[in-house]
Amino acid sequence: MKKVDMSINLGGLQLKNPVMPASGTFDLFEDNNLPYDTKVLGAVMTKSIFLKKRLGNPLPLICESTSGLINALGTPGEGVEYLIKNKLPIFRKANQTVIVSIGGDGVKEYKLLAERLDKVEGIAALELDLSCSNNVDNIIIARDEFLTEQTVAQVKEVSTKPIIAKLSANVTDITKIARAAQRGGVDILSLINTVSAMAIDIKTKKAVLGNKVGGLSGPAIKPIALKMVWDVAHTVDLPIIGIGGISNSEDAIEFLLAGASAVEVGTAALINPLVMLEIIQGIEKYLGQQGYSSLEEIIGLA
Amino acid sequence: MKGAKLIQVYAKVLNQTEIITNHFILRIFSPEIVKKAIPGQFIMLSAWKQKDPLLRRPFTFNRLFPKEGSFEILYKKVGKGTEIMSYLKAGDQVSLLGPLGNGIKFPQNTKKIAIVCRGIGVAPMLAIIDKAKEKGIDIYAYISAATKDLLLVKKEIKQKAKSLYITTDDASLGTSGKVTDFLEKTLKDTKIDAVYTCGSKRLKRHIERLKELYGLNAWVILEEHMACGFGACKGCACKAKKDNNHKGKYFLVCKDGPVFPIDEVEV
Numbered sequence: 001m002k003k004v005d006m007s008i009n010l011g012g013l014q015l016k017n018p019v020m021p022a023s024g025t026f027d028l029f030e031d032n033n034l035p036y037d038t039k040v041l042g043a044v045m046t047k048s049i050f051l052k053k054r055l056g057n058p059l060p061l062i063c064e065s066t067s068g069l070i071n072a073l074g075t076p077g078e079g080v081e082y083l084i085k086n087k088l089p090i091f092r093k094a095n096q097t098v099i100v101s102i103g104g105d106g107v108k109e110y111k112l113l114a115e116r117l118d119k120v121e122g123i124a125a126l127e128l129d130l131s132c133s134n135n136v137d138n139i140i141i142a143r144d145e146f147l148t149e150q151t152v153a154q155v156k157e158v159s160t161k162p163i164i165a166k167l168s169a170n171v172t173d174i175t176k177i178a179r180a181a182q183r184g185g186v187d188i189l190s191l192i193n194t195v196s197a198m199a200i201d202i203k204t205k206k207a208v209l210g211n212k213v214g215g216l217s218g219p220a221i222k223p224i225a226l227k228m229v230w231d232v233a234h235t236v237d238l239p240i241i242g243i244g245g246i247s248n249s250e251d252a253i254e255f256l257l258a259g260a261s262a263v264e265v266g267t268a269a270l271i272n273p274l275v276m277l278e279i280i281q282g283i284e285k286y287l288g289q290q291g292y293s294s295l296e297e298i299i300g301l302a
Numbered sequence: 303m304k305g306a307k308l309i310q311v312y313a314k315v316l317n318q319t320e321i322i323t324n325h326f327i328l329r330i331f332s333p334e335i336v337k338k339a340i341p342g343q344f345i346m347l348s349a350w351k352q353k354d355p356l357l358r359r360p361f362t363f364n365r366l367f368p369k370e371g372s373f374e375i376l377y378k379k380v381g382k383g384t385e386i387m388s389y390l391k392a393g394d395q396v397s398l399l400g401p402l403g404n405g406i407k408f409p410q411n412t413k414k415i416a417i418v419c420r421g422i423g424v425a426p427m428l429a430i431i432d433k434a435k436e437k438g439i440d441i442y443a444y445i446s447a448a449t450k451d452l453l454l455v456k457k458e459i460k461q462k463a464k465s466l467y468i469t470t471d472d473a474s475l476g477t478s479g480k481v482t483d484f485l486e487k488t489l490k491d492t493k494i495d496a497v498y499t500c501g502s503k504r505l506k507r508h509i510e511r512l513k514e515l516y517g518l519n520a521w522v523i524l525e526e527h528m529a530c531g532f533g534a535c536k537g538c539a540c541k542a543k544k545d546n547n548h549k550g551k552y553f554l555v556c557k558d559g560p561v562f563p564i565d566e567v568e569v
């Protein structure tokens with residue numbers, strides 16, 4: 001079989017293949033002890049970072065549901081300076097393409113973070129996690145067209161890097177938010193983040209999670225995510241990174257056919273750390289068997 | 303352990319026994335994992351290919367048999383995952399990720415250790431006892447349970463321990479008092495170099511008090527709900543104790559633990 005071209009250019013972000021971790025489900029410690037060479041990934045991605053240290057939500061933070069995982073972590077983290085000093089060097093060693101995910105309590109924080117990270121070497125792109133709940137007025141940016149446009153525009157003003165806007169599924173019409181991000185000047189869209197969800201323990205008669213409500217990920221959300229990618233791909237002419245329940249190469253190929261140019265894998269890699277490697281190999285094999293010479297040829301065929 | 307790569311393997315079940323109702327010992331052949339395993343560490347196990355249940359389940363090493371290339375876990379059937387596991391028989395395949403977390407390490411020149419646990423909390427203790435025996439360390443065991451049948455692996459512990467103290471809530475064996483009272487009695491005339499206990503709130507609280515009084519080295523082995531077991535999801539956080547400069551800090555049970563110095567964490 002002849003070699004397939006797995007590389008892809010996403011609005012200025014060049015990837016050697018389309019598979020990367022989803023924010024918040026991948027970490028490297030001093031010893032990067034994952035059971036494969038992380039250099040094979042299309043990119044590596046940090047957990048969403050804020051300016052300051054954050055503790056996250058009351059325990060418990062996660063629970064399983066039918067074919068899914070509900071989490072209400074509240075995005076704990078050490079803050080951006082810690083990331084730059086302690087985490088980035090490890091991520092850079094692990095892969096040549098590092099994407100930093102940024103959170104924010106309001107538009108201003110995204111801008112400050114983008115400004116700070118623009119001065120840092122070795123970051124290929126920023127992904128804006130627009131689904132964080134805003135502590136000031138409890139508005140989630142990703143649910144509001146105006147705020148989405150504004151956040152992207154403000155970030156673009158101070159950043160020279162390709163900007164990815166990560167969209168929330170918890171909206172009436174995701175294509176409207178996608179268009180708003182486009183008006184703000186975004187380079188790439190990624191979708192979806194987790195789907196609002198909860199679990200109740202019938203013995204204690206109380207919500208299972210400390211935060212009561214959380215976000216659902218994993219196989220349970222795959223068809224929802226796929227439809228949203230398909231909708232956005234048919235509305236907005238921007239590269240899309242598909243996310244949501246991708247657990248094997250067949251799932252990933254579905255997203256590519258729906259119009260995604262790349263994919264992020266979250267929950268599945270928590271269970272099988274080798275899954276991204278298997279997905280890369282699986283896509284390559286599929287393309288070869290189907291007689292394609294490059295990944296680009298199948299994007300959006302469905 | 304630092305530096306060691308995670309191992310993900312399929313492994314064969316050697317056998318499984320239901321030791322008492324709903325409590326099982328599962329023996330698994332996996333030379334790769336057992337070679338690196340340290341008592342107190344754990345594995346993430348999956349005995350299902352479908353997506354429901356979805357996550358692997360964490361289990362500590364109950365016994366390690368490095369020469370045979372196998373290990374045992376001791377578990378209680380409590381839900382979906384352990385129910386599926388309870389049907390495993392010789393020759394079946396499971397998927398393992400491990401060994402995970404930090405295991406125990408005896409302090410230098412340890413001569414005597416105590417293990418204090420309740421119910422299924424005994425799961426990591428036999429591996430610790432075996433390791434201690436290997437090093438010629440004396441074992442003092444303090445175990446409690448709701449009733450005498452739930453004093454799991456009592457026979458094995460009795461064979462290996464220098465002394466064994468038992469309490470049961472219904473006084474079906476031993477007294478119905480606090481098992482830590484026996485530990486306190488021992489401490490009055492015996493120097494114990496290290497104490498290991500499970501995550502029972504009550505036991506932990508009593509041992510912390512004894513630590514204050516007798517200056518003990520004590521460790522607690524914690525459990526928390528886990529999605530990954532290797533530090534990626536941050537779902538297994540536990541609160542660090544406020545003193546010790548840890549105000550507002552969290553540890554990851556899977557990566558920083560599951561063995562913690564007893565006064566570092568809240569349960």
Ligand SMILES: Cc1cc2nc3c(=O)[nH]c(=O)nc-3n(C[C@H](O)[C@H](O)[C@H](O)COP(=O)(O)OP(=O)(O)OC[C@H]3O[C@@H](n4cnc5c(N)ncnc54)[C@H](O)[C@@H]3O)c2cc1C
Pocket residue numbers: 063064344355357358359360361362363375376377378379380381382383384385422425426524525526527528560
């Ligand atoms: C490090 C570690 C070591 C453990 N070692 C042992 C052991 O040796 N023997 C043993 O009997 N049990 C052990 N446990 C607990 C064991 O993992 C749970 O009993 C098991 O996951 C229950 O799964 P289930 O599907 O049957 O229950 P369900 O209630 O259906 O599980 C639903 C979800 O909750 C999680 N869960 C439920 N109870 C617990 C718990 N107590 N701790 C952590 N997660 C839980 C499950 O993993 C699963 O994700 C250990 C837990 C940890 C964290």
Ligand SMILES: Cc1cc2nc3c(=O)[nH]c(=O)nc-3n(C[C@H](O)[C@H](O)[C@H](O)COP(=O)(O)O)c2cc1C
Pocket residue numbers: 022023024025047048069071073075101129166192193194216217218219221243244245246264265266267268535536537
């Ligand atoms: C434990 C956990 C933590 C997450 N943390 C973040 C985060 O910090 N930032 C973010 O944008 N998304 C976060 N997500 C969402 C994922 O990046 C992803 O969008 C979602 O899980 C759907 O993909 P999956 O089904 O492949 O997991 C998190 C998901 C999980 C399960």
Ligand code: FES
Pocket residue numbers: 527528529530531532533534535536537538539554555556557
């Ligand atoms: S279980 Fe995922 S970080 Fe500990």
